[in-house]
Amino acid sequence: MNEFEPKIVAFVCNWCTYAGADLTGTSRIKYATNVKIVRFPCTGRIDFMLLLKAFSEGADGIIISGCHPNDCHYTSGNFHARRRWVMFRSLLDFMGIDVRRIQFSWVSAAEGAKWAEIVNSTVETVRELGPYSDYQKVADFLKTEVENG
Amino acid sequence: MNNHLHHEERGLAADVKQTTSVAAEKCYQCGKCSAGCPVASEMDLPPSLVMRMLQTNRPENDEKLLRSKTIWLCLSCEMCISRCPMSIDIPKVMDFLRRRSRDEGKVTDRAKDIVAFHDSFLLSVEKTGKLYELGLIAAYKMKTLHLMQDVTVAPEMIQKGKLHFIPEMVKNRKNIAQIFKKTIKAKN
């Protein structure tokens, strides 16, 4: 069986979701191998141009996950991320990228099971959407962005 | 990918899980179900013991369960699940065990009256689309030969206008017959 195996990058904060994913491990809850975690200090640190870069380089889907509202280790980084996500989503729409390819969620250090669910459901969603092939669009966009400074 | 290694599960408990999604291993034997069950004292196996026997995964216990009176005594009153700390749907398990018991011809003689009643009930529904109470009682008596039971109640019911002599019927009886044919009769 040659099922499409999506490549998914997870951008997570160190304090809540990374720790939550650690708990998934400690609890031995199984999930799909498609997702690889990149650790950030805070979701507020995540430059959304990096997400576009990821798409342009061949990612099929992305997970962004940090602390729940009010629980941010740095007080308000997650709020900034959320605000940026709302803007970014309309940019994606504008560029014709299916927003279902990005899962934005909150997973606390206590939510090991939730992390596994999010990984599995994102893999399923992206698998159904199929491989991401419009990366040229993103690459072009990035290029003009860079040219325009 | 995602081909998690599962222990192969067999036996009644595995079938219960597959059909009803109830996992017997969730039960930690607190006994709250047996404590609250209105018919626990009439049962040969109280509900908590039913769950324990499923957990043992032993053929002889599976057999005892399917031949028990308990599964037919369960009233589906749902007291057990409403108080179960693990939210285990025991009534659903009982439903499953009853069907399995019948499918395998293992219904205990001690429950024959109860099963006869259910059969008579469904017979009435199959023939008329509705419950024809006088017909139900007649059919039940024929099945069980409890001919003298309730000989005083029926006339009083008739006198109070509670029993019809002529059954009410669903017009589209073909539809009802089809439903029976595609469900319960498809298996028997």
Added chain:
Amino acid sequence: MIKIGFYPGCSLTGSSREYAESVIALCEAFNIELKQIPDWNCCGATAAHNLDKELSLALPARILALAEQNGMTEIVVPCAACYNRLSVTEHTLNADEQLRARISEIIEMPYEGTVKILNVIQMLQKYVVNELANKIVAPFDHKVACYYGCLLVRPHEILQFDRVEDPQTIDEMLKLVGAQPVDWAFKTECCGAGFSVSQPDIVGKLSGKIVKDAVDRGAEAMVVACPMCHANLDMRRPAINSYLKTTIDIPVLYVTQVLGLALGISREKLGLQRHFVPVKF
């Protein structure tokens, strides 16, 4: 004029026709028209789900599909057993599209799951309660034990009607017509349900405990909303008395009969003469 779909169920056309009579009389008094679902069938009751899962879903699904076909968005189901079976079916099929398709195919009718199912208390709460006080002519000045049984309150996740332990809805409603509900312990214990015919001894025992507690707490009447409970508590009184080794003559009324009496509706119209244990007030 308010119009609501109506599913009487088999018992209400036979052994508990006084329940139907009192529901209809009460609705008349409040200008509510009950429109029967055309060509309805039996819900399958306990027997169907004891013996076959698909049958236990198909029979209620046919009823609901017929209601949809006839443009009904809301139906009242006075019989607690039917209410329970219909609600469980609606919930199960709404949660499982595949199963819904399969059942639609069995009943040879589309079923969308759009009909709202009300029990008699919910219907009264929605359409009647606010006007109740103005219409009382004879307050029901008696101590009552409100008996909910199993099927009105469990499973709570599906029915979402009243709390599972010590429910209060019927108590609160009857207070509005002058009744004094007693605080008692057997409100939601099972009466023996479908064992009325096949296991009368068990019914005598289970219902006996219920009746005894009601009487011990000083109740003058028991109030129910389920034909099965009524049959067991009323018609099976000889079995109860032989279990209790005493004679208890507490009458068992449907909630609609109590409200009807308070509104001055005649005893005959409410079907009180059909009870086995005589209603003396």
Added chain:
Amino acid sequence: MSRIGVFVCHCGENISATVDVEKVAQAAAGFDDVVHSVDYKYMCSDPGQTLIKQAIKEHNLTGVVVAACSPRMHEPTFRKACAEAGLNGYMCEMTNLREHCSWVHDRTEETTEKAIDLVRMLVEKVKNNKPLEPILVPITKTALVIGGGIAGIQTSLDIANCGHKVILVEKEPSIGGHMSQLSETFPTLDCSQCILTPRMVEVAQHPNIELITYAELDSLEGYIGNFKAKIRKKAKSVDHSVCTGCGDCWGKCPSKKIPSEFNAGLGSRTAIYVPFPQAVPNKPVIDKSNCNYYQKGKCKICEKFCKPGAIRFDQEDEIVEAEVGAVVVTTGFDVVKPEFFPEYGYGKYKDVITGLQFERLASASGPTLGEIRRPSDEKVPEKVVFIACAGSRDPAKGINYCSKICCMYTAKHAMLYQHKVHTGKSFVFYMDIRAAGKNYDEFVRRAIEEDKVNYIRGRVSTVYEKDGKLIVKGADTLMNGEPIEIEADMVVLASAGISNPGSEELAQKLHVSYDRYKFFAEAHPKLKPVETNTAGIFLAGACQAPKDIPETVGMASGAASKVAALFSQPELKREPLIAVVNRQMPPVFSSCVGCFLCETACPYNAIGREEIKDRNGNVIKTLARVNEGLCQGCGTCVAFCRTKSIDIQGFSNEQMYSEVMALLND
């Protein structure tokens, strides 16, 4: 040109059981710039660390990737090892092959492939790492302890005895917490107050402890060694510097029917009150919500009878500020509320009580002066049923955990009851007896064998009242689930321990994590039980999970020793993972254009301005500048910067880009 070393750990079999570690090491050896790649059974062990140190020297490594467990666990270990071998610690990165790979996947090729990807990502990242030096900051050597139960008392005393200042904040009018409510304590049956009260007095008299009662934390800012706390002192309406605690006021107060919190609702108190006779401080406060004067505008009887003239009706809440270097949270626990047990009739039947209420009945200072009398009619109950696991281990009600203390206190309650009512009969419905602890199981056996307490293994389905008796319907699961009915005079619920109301709010103020039950989360379940994820904030006692007195006291002393260790250093080394603004050669100076979006984004006010002046002192450019004492390294500014002029050390743009690219371009 980088020279990277990769070290793949088996973690015993924790990783190697599902990941082909040799294959990972081989694959890593083929990556660009990787000059050395090995696998080993336990990288964190001494020989494992030596392996890394030797490789750094032998192969002249410029970067190290340890592929093992979570960096949240061992990053400091390996960074330290590298530093010891002469490689800057920040040139070492970890990738998580255990929690994020071997433990969450089965042994398949994909799992090993993922492990290889994870290693490649960090190899690419570490190539862009830069050597960093720790930042030195001063330490304020005062500790803030929040909560004055036994945990807070013990912590405060231990820190104070090390010679450091402590500010102990308690929300109630007196310290003492739940322990002051207990009758006798297991497994020795010594009187709780007798052992607690001397310590309460010691706190009040200690020269290093400032006790602030009837107060709560308003806010906390800053970071380890340098916190600023705002504490709200609720208006007591009594001037404690004038009050002598004579008691005339509460003797005369007309509002006498207020349920006493100290007696768990079984006794009453007045509106101006001291919670209990041994309270510290032993001076009253006015409970405004129940005071006639505050509610109706008339009364002031207390003021009339107060000879020293200490009543202050116009007193208002006051916010005091304090600088502290460490915080210990010791806010304790609560028990579940009545609506939790509709099937047991708690809240409906007066004689169904909680364990805490039973403590008050059994206590010599309680409403019945230590005689067991049931609340409804004050009769001595002849039959008492104790229900263990009332709420605990009950996922249907949202509490999955074992409350840990109930088995022991239930045995104690039954025992105390049997000691006080010799003709009485007691029954304990239990699921398991969890009596792990020194002399604990012996204690339970004594209850069963010597005091003849009837233990029945089964859970109670329902309790209802009939003819003045409580009918308890249970089952004996050791008799195949045989139903049992007991006509009891009183029922005691071993109600589940839960987190305190307000704990979530407090956690958010402190920026510490909490679990799904709102208990505070420790930094590591085994090795950092008293630390939180936020440096400088520690935990002790039942605010972390229900626990008994010895465990609480041990944890309190543990937290105190952590604080003392922190305070023993002259200055603090902080991780240099903070933001920096780039600098370039004149005439550009920096790519920063001075838009100061970063300034508005920063949650810590850590961004200042720096003016670049020419030789004549004219300002030619204004740049953003990071205050490294204030910056916490969240990186929000980085995402906001449009010219990519501000970056975060350790998680720089270059590092993160190369990490992501490595994953996608395999």
